[in-house]
Amino acid sequence: MGARRWTFYAVVAAIVLFIMLLGGGARLYTDWLWFQSLGYSNVFVTILLSDLGLRVAVGLLFFAFIFVNLLLTRRVVLEQGHITLQQENVIQLQDIPWKQILNNRIITLFFLAVSAVLAYMFSLSAAGDWVLLQKFLNPSSFGIADPIFGKDVGFYVFTLPFHIFLFNILFWSGIVTVLFVGIAYFISNPFQGLRGLLANSHVRTHLSGLLAFILLVKAWGYLLQQYLLLYSPRGVVFGPGYTDINGTLLAYRVLLILAVLAALAVIANIFLRRTGVLAYAVGGLIVVSLVLGLVYPALLQRFVVGPNELAREAPFIEHSIAFTRKAYNLDQVDRKAFPAGRTVDLDAIQANSETTSNIRLWDREPLQASYGQLQQIRTYYELKHIDVDRYTINGVYRQVMLAARELDQSRLPEQAKTWVNQRLIYTHGYGVAMSPVNEVTREGQPVFLLKDIPPKTDTDIHLERPEIYFGEATDNYVIVNTDQLEFNYPEGETNVHTTHAAADSGVTLGSILKRLVFAVALADYKIMLSTDVRPDSRILYYRNIRERVPKLAPFLMFDQDPYIVVNNGKLYWLWDAYTTTNMFPYAEPFQGRNNYIRNAVKVVVDAYTGDVDFYVAEPEDPLIRSFALIFPDMFKEIDEMPASLRAHIRYPVDLFKVQAEMYATYHMQNAAVFYNREDKWSLPTEIFGQEKRPVEPYYTIVRLPGEEAPEFVLIMPFTPHGRENMIGWMAARSDGEHYGNLLVYEMPKQSLVYGPMQVEARINQDQYISQQLTLWENRGTRVIRGNLLSIPIEDSLLYIEPIYLQAEDGRMPELRRVVLLHGERVVFEPDLPRALAAMFGTPGAPGAAPPPVTDPDAGPLDEVPVVRTMADLIEEANREYERAQERLREGDWSGYGAAISNLGRVLDELLKQAGQETQEVGSGRPYVFR
Numbered sequence: 001m002g003a004r005r006w007t008f009y010a011v012v013a014a015i016v017l018f019i020m021l022l023g024g025g026a027r028l029y030t031d032w033l034w035f036q037s038l039g040y041s042n043v044f045v046t047i048l049l050s051d052l053g054l055r056v057a058v059g060l061l062f063f064a065f066i067f068v069n070l071l072l073t074r075r076v077v078l079e080q081g082h083i084t085l086q087q088e089n090v091i092q093l094q095d096i097p098w099k100q101i102l103n104n105r106i107i108t109l110f111f112l113a114v115s116a117v118l119a120y121m122f123s124l125s126a127a128g129d130w131v132l133l134q135k136f137l138n139p140s141s142f143g144i145a146d147p148i149f150g151k152d153v154g155f156y157v158f159t160l161p162f163h164i165f166l167f168n169i170l171f172w173s174g175i176v177t178v179l180f181v182g183i184a185y186f187i188s189n190p191f192q193g194l195r196g197l198l199a200n201s202h203v204r205t206h207l208s209g210l211l212a213f214i215l216l217v218k219a220w221g222y223l224l225q226q227y228l229l230l231y232s233p234r235g236v237v238f239g240p241g242y243t244d245i246n247g248t249l250l251a252y253r254v255l256l257i258l259a260v261l262a263a264l265a266v267i268a269n270i271f272l273r274r275t276g277v278l279a280y281a282v283g284g285l286i287v288v289s290l291v292l293g294l295v296y297p298a299l300l301q302r303f304v305v306g307p308n309e310l311a312r313e314a315p316f317i318e319h320s321i322a323f324t325r326k327a328y329n330l331d332q333v334d335r336k337a338f339p340a341g342r343t344v345d346l347d348a349i350q351a352n353s354e355t356t357s358n359i360r361l362w363d364r365e366p367l368q369a370s371y372g373q374l375q376q377i378r379t380y381y382e383l384k385h386i387d388v389d390r391y392t393i394n395g396v397y398r399q400v401m402l403a404a405r406e407l408d409q410s411r412l413p414e415q416a417k418t419w420v421n422q423r424l425i426y427t428h429g430y431g432v433a434m435s436p437v438n439e440v441t442r443e444g445q446p447v448f449l450l451k452d453i454p455p456k457t458d459t460d461i462h463l464e465r466p467e468i469y470f471g472e473a474t475d476n477y478v479i480v481n482t483d484q485l486e487f488n489y490p491e492g493e494t495n496v497h498t499t500h501a502a503a504d505s506g507v508t509l510g511s512i513l514k515r516l517v518f519a520v521a522l523a524d525y526k527i528m529l530s531t532d533v534r535p536d537s538r539i540l541y542y543r544n545i546r547e548r549v550p551k552l553a554p555f556l557m558f559d560q561d562p563y564i565v566v567n568n569g570k571l572y573w574l575w576d577a578y579t580t581t582n583m584f585p586y587a588e589p590f591q592g593r594n595n596y597i598r599n600a601v602k603v604v605v606d607a608y609t610g611d612v613d614f615y616v617a618e619p620e621d622p623l624i625r626s627f628a629l630i631f632p633d634m635f636k637e638i639d640e641m642p643a644s645l646r647a648h649i650r651y652p653v654d655l656f657k658v659q660a661e662m663y664a665t666y667h668m669q670n671a672a673v674f675y676n677r678e679d680k681w682s683l684p685t686e687i688f689g690q691e692k693r694p695v696e697p698y699y700t701i702v703r704l705p706g707e708e709a710p711e712f713v714l715i716m717p718f719t720p721h722g723r724e725n726m727i728g729w730m731a732a733r734s735d736g737e738h739y740g741n742l743l744v745y746e747m748p749k750q751s752l753v754y755g756p757m758q759v760e761a762r763i764n765q766d767q768y769i770s771q772q773l774t775l776w777e778n779r780g781t782r783v784i785r786g787n788l789l790s791i792p793i794e795d796s797l798l799y800i801e802p803i804y805l806q807a808e809d810g811r812m813p814e815l816r817r818v819v820l821l822h823g824e825r826v827v828f829e830p831d832l833p834r835a836l837a838a839m840f841g842t843p844g845a846p847g848a849a850p851p852p853v854t855d856p857d858a859g860p861l862d863e864v865p866v867v868r869t870m871a872d873l874i875e876e877a878n879r880e881y882e883r884a885q886e887r888l889r890e891g892d893w894s895g896y897g898a899a900i901s902n903l904g905r906v907l908d909e910l911l912k913q914a915g916q917e918t919q920e921v922g923s924g925r926p927y928v929f930r
Contacts, residue, residue: 026521033507034542038612040552043631047554050130058169059123066177067115072206073184074107118176129165131555136162138629140622144326146230146585147319148240154622156583157596160227167221174214181210205270211278212263215285219259222252230585235313236675237320238595239586242312247300251292258285310675317671323586325669327596328662329742335667338705338728338745339795340753343823346840352793354710358399358701359832360388360437361802362446363688363786366813367435370446371403373812375433377453378490380426382408383433384473387563388699389648390712393449393459397710399701400449402434404564404571404607406473419526420484424533427478427500427540429468430489431455432564432571440831444805444814450566453489464569467498469505470543470610471573472562477522477541480506483532505609506538545573545605552612553577553634555627556601557594559655565648570608572645576652577601577614579623588666590658599655599740600624602638604645615641617649618740651714651732651740656697659742660716660730667744680721681728686756686788695756698789704731704743705795711735717790719755726755726797729790745792754821756788759799762826763819769828772817773803782806784813798822800832833884833896873910877903 028048035044139158145151185203229249235241240249262281269278305312325331349356364386371383383403390399406429409422416426430453435446450456455463467488468474480486480500488498509515512528518539519527527533542548545562562575576599582589584596600618605611615638616624628635638646664681668674684695695717703710714732719725728746733739747753754762763769773783786802803817820827820835829835884899 026517029517030507030521030541035552037504037507038552038610040612040634042633043552046134046631047130050134051127054130054133055123055126058126059119061169062122062173062176063115063119065173066118066180067111069177069181069206069210070111070115070184071108072202073181074104074111076200076202077107077184078104114180118180122173122176126165126169132162132165134630135626138626140625140629142622144323146323148230148245149227151227153585156227156230156585157581157622158626160224161583163224167217167224170217171214171221174210174217178207178210178214181206208266208270208278211282212266215259215263215266215281218285219256219263222256222259226252231583235316236309237313237317238588239316239320239323241316242305243297243301245316247297248293251289251296254292255285255289258288310672313675314671317674320586320588321666321669321671321674323584324588324595324662324666327584327587328590328659328666329598330659330663330666333663333667333730333742333744335744335746336705338747338792340726340747340751340797342795344793344796344798344840348794348796349836349840352703354397355700355702355791355793356798356832356836358390358397358438358710359791359798359800360399360401360698360700360789361440361786361800361815361818361832362401362435362437363802363804364401366784366786366804366806366815367401367446368403370812371433374445375403375405375448375451377405379413380407380409380411381405381429382411382473384471385561385563387561388437389563389565389650390699390701391461391566393461397701399437399699399712400434401437401446402432402450402564402566404468404471405429405431405433405453406468406471408473409476419530420532422476423479423526424482424484424530425487427469427480427486429471429474431463431466431468432566434461434566438832440815444816445812453491461566462569463566463571465608466571468571468607469540470545470548470605470607471564472545474543475547477539477543479509479527479533479537479539481537482530482534500538502609506540508535509533509537509539510535540610543610545575548610549575549577549603549605549612553601553603553614557597558603559652561653562603562605563650564607565645567642567644567648570606573603573605573607574645574648575603575605576655577603578655579621579627581623588662590662596623597655597658598623599652601635602641602649604641613641649739650699650712650734653697653714656714656716656730656732659732660697660718663730663744664718664721677721681718682721684717684719684724684726684756687760687785688787689784692757696787698787699734700789700791702792704733705745705792711738715790715792717756719757724755724757726753726790729792753797754799756790756799759788759801759821762821763801766826766828769819769826772828776805780808782808796822800835834900837896837900873906877906877910880906 032041032044035041135158139154142153142157144153146153146156185207226249229240229244229252231238232240232244232248235244262285265281266278269281322331368383368386371386375383383405386401386403388399388401390397392398393400407426409417409426412421412426432450432455433448434450435448439447441447449459450461450463455466457463469478485497486500488496490496509518509527515528515533519525522541527539542551546558550556550558556577557580558578559576562573565572565574579598579600580594581596582594587595589595590597598618598621600616600621601624602615602617604613604615614635616628616635617638618624619637624635641649660683664683665674665677667681668677668679673679685692686695687693697714697716699712699714701710701712702715704713712734714734715729717729718727720727726747727749728744731743731745733741733743776783782805784804784806786804788799788801791798791800799819799821801819802815803819804813805816806813816830818829818832818835820829820832820839822839825839827835827838829838880899880903884896884903
């Protein structure tokens with residue numbers, strides 16, 4: 001019965017193992033087909049062979065090393081296993097059962113099995129290290145020598161990591177082998193003790209040889225540790241300090257020599273046959289390492305460096321500053337003075353109409369809620385992320401916000417979550433919603449440039465291929481070109497269906513065997529059984545771009561925000577990718593990890609076909625040059641990107657945040673100033689909603705000081721450490737030949753320029769604004785304070801903060817007020833044009849806006865006598881509205897303010913005539929609540 005049970009268990013285990021191997025093989029094959037369908041089969045082969053090749057090489061190396069060493073113990077094990085000890089009270093070894101069955105063949109097979117298992121486990125430690133190997137084989141020069149050892153930075157980035165990898169393999173191979181060899185010798189005769197064991201010349205020779213091997217490898221390790229001092233975190237800056245170079249470096253060099261001498265002493269002991277030599281060699285090395293590696297540097301730091309720290313550390317501080325700035329491209333920052341204390345007038349505002357007409361009033365979170373309510377259309381659609389971009393619309397350069405309308409199958413009604421629906425019918429999202437950043441309807445909602453299903457627009461932006469098969473919310477595989485028509489979009493109470501037209505998208509299922517492989521790989525047997533699937537049907541998988549792109553390029557780091565682009569009637573995803581390393585000498589790491597970053601690659605994904613293209617944006621980056629050698633057919637020149645798409649590349653936020661954070665400290669280039677942190681900057685905070693949080697970088701279209709044309713830039717202000725005033729702001733340029741340029745505008749230190757929190761405080765202290773916000777809150781409405789933007793206009797700054805209102809039981813915020821601050825004035829208006837007119841219009845001048853009313857207890861507006869019919873008033877209101885829009889497009893703020901003021905008076909009269917009370921007032925006047 002027992003034999004049958006064990007046979008049953010063995011069969012079950014064999015079946016499970018077969019299924020596991022079959023599943024792994026199927027997934028490997030489907031991955032190969034997927035890479036091939038995208039034109040990256042060479043990438044798949046390179047990664048697979050590099051990874052498997054390295055793991056096999058490590059496994060074989062370890063197997064050969066430990067197996068040979070275990071075989072060297074075989075003779076002793078056999079000899080000891082047949083010796084009978086006659087001493088009193090000692091068990092006779094010949095009576096131990098396992099000793100009686102030992103022979104040469106059994107021991108060899110046992111050692112072979114042990115070595116194979118250990119080698120497999122050891123090879124797992126090399127999983128994923130294929131990048132180290134390939135970078136070692138395809139290095140590139142940085143053209144920068146480190147100041148300590150004089151080696152090119154490329155040595156530390158490409159060569160040193162693989163040397164460290166080899167050291168770890170050899171050192172731990174020696175340690176594990178000594179352990180198992182020692183166990184083999186010990187269990188062959190456990191009663192003789194260590195001295196008796198080493199009395200055997202064969203055992204002594206063998207263990208001495210292994211110990212010498214470990215000591216020589218350790219000597220190499222001390223050599224490598226010298227270079228790792230360039231990443232020391234112990235000093236006043238990242239990288240080696242005085243103690244590291246004059247204390248620890250000396251220790252490593254002495255220990256290297258001692259380790260070699262200890263290895264020679266151990267080898268000599270083979271002939272000297274003195275047990276104490278082993279103890280002295282190893283023990284002496286440990287004692288010296290403690291004294292030189294710990295005690296001596298500590299004394300040096302305390303008695304030599306401590307009393308004269310700045311003088312001792314100054315050269316090393318300079319090295320750290322220089323290399324950190326190079327690592328983050330901060331040495332290319334163009335520093336300029338920004339007076340900021342000046343005020344602008346109406347002429348300056350009108351001269352910068354491209355800037356003021358593109359100031360972002362909509363923030364992502366409120367707009368996300370509005371998009372979800374207004375443009376989601378059906379519950380199974382999701383507008384997952386709001387993106388910021390710029391387009392030339394009807395000939396005007398405009399900043400817009402947009403979101404892709406993706407299909408989320410998890411939101412289908414429960415009864416609709418069938419296999420046919422989820423795999424064959426509901427396959428894709430549809431279109432985008434797009435709105436300008438600064439326009440708002442009378443209801444406080446965004447004005448859409450592109451909306452609805454099918455896409456509707458009054459602009460020259462057209463979308464002929466709105467289907468989204470690949471995106472950020474498409475996680476499941478689907479099958480297209482089947483006997484089932486795909487759901488395309490809803491139309492009234494019916495649905496419009498379509499067939500998939502991209503014939504080369506995905507992988508053809510073809511034969512029954514191929515379908516079987518996919519059924520196993522995807523763990524879905526219905527792929528085999530479905531009668532709707534044809535031989536020419538195509539399966540689309542890895543559809544989420546956050547999985548799709550990193551699977552093609554796992555050696556790159558990706559930005560957190562891929563963004564959708566409408567281009568030539570199609571939809572594309574643009575995604576920034578970075579080359580990074582943690583081995584740039586002397587450079588301080590960001591987020592505790594990497595200490596070098598470049599936005600070297602721009603990725604383009606076709607939302608319809610899923611095609612992926614990698615464009616090299618920084619060809620001078622040594623890391624991307626290395627990857628281009630490893631994958632010669634993978635990367636394209638940035639000039640090969642279509643010009644219409646290239647117009648949408650932007651400086652990435654993640655990189656900008658890292659650079660801004662590092663620049664806040666590393667703009668100080670004087671060692672003494674840096675040591676004392678005299679001029680350290682900080683990233684500011686603001687109030688969003690009702691909470692204080694860090695200011696996020698923001699895109700805007702602005703004409704930078706001294707430039708002729710407006711451009712799309714990314715901005716981040718700075719404040720002095722521990723204070724709230726603004727000390728400067730950084731801008732990253734994104735347009736044309738200026739792409740990638742970093743500018744820092746520094747404020748005069750002798751004058752006060754308001755920082756974001758100081759502006760927030762001034763808003764809070766404004767009696768009228770604070771009372772209005774409190775009144776709204778008390779009426780059951782949630783007040784959401786939006787992002788505070790600091791917008792440069794010539795040599796001055798405008799501060800703009802939108803105010804949203806949201807009903808307690810509602811989910812759709814409304815943009816109801818804009819706060820504008822400039823100089824000593826604060827205005828609080830329904831929209832930005834009226835705020836600008838109120839701020840810069842001259843009271844009493846023709847076309848000027850009336851001054852803002854700041855009395856919260858002000859009564860209703862003066863009544864306008866009814867002298868015209870309602871039809872006349874409606875017609876006049878339309879004329880004034882059209883005139884206001886025309887003045888807005890022309891950047892004529894005074895004319896716009898006059899038209900809005902006239903419109904307000906007409907609406908007042910219209911409402912009065914209709915017998916209704918006024919709820920809102922015109923430009924320059926507050927809301928009146930009763």
